[in-house]
Amino acid sequence: MFFVTTKGKHVYSEPNYKEMDEIFLLFGKETKGLPEDLLQKYINKTIRIPMRPTLRSLNLANSVNIVVYDVFRQKNFEGLEEISSYFDK
Secondary structure, three states, X not given: OEEEOOOOOEEOOOOOHHHOOOOOXXXXXXXXXXXXXXXXXXXXXXXXXXXXXXXXXXXXXXXXXXXXXXXXXXXXXXXXXXXXXXXXX
């Protein structure tokens, strides 16, 4: 399990997701994020998206897309259609 937060100690692309059978990503509310006591308890499992220091945070949906896409990318898009067959008809 990874806790996605602006206070994360690791970059979201650091974990080797390819080696993991199950991956759980926990995102907090867009307005509050995850509870601080939870983050402190699992500080070594916190990940973040690199951002400019002047930005507070990214939109939650965009953050989910960035992290989940990297999980799929590392797993070579396993189970996903890579090339469209739309024009092969």
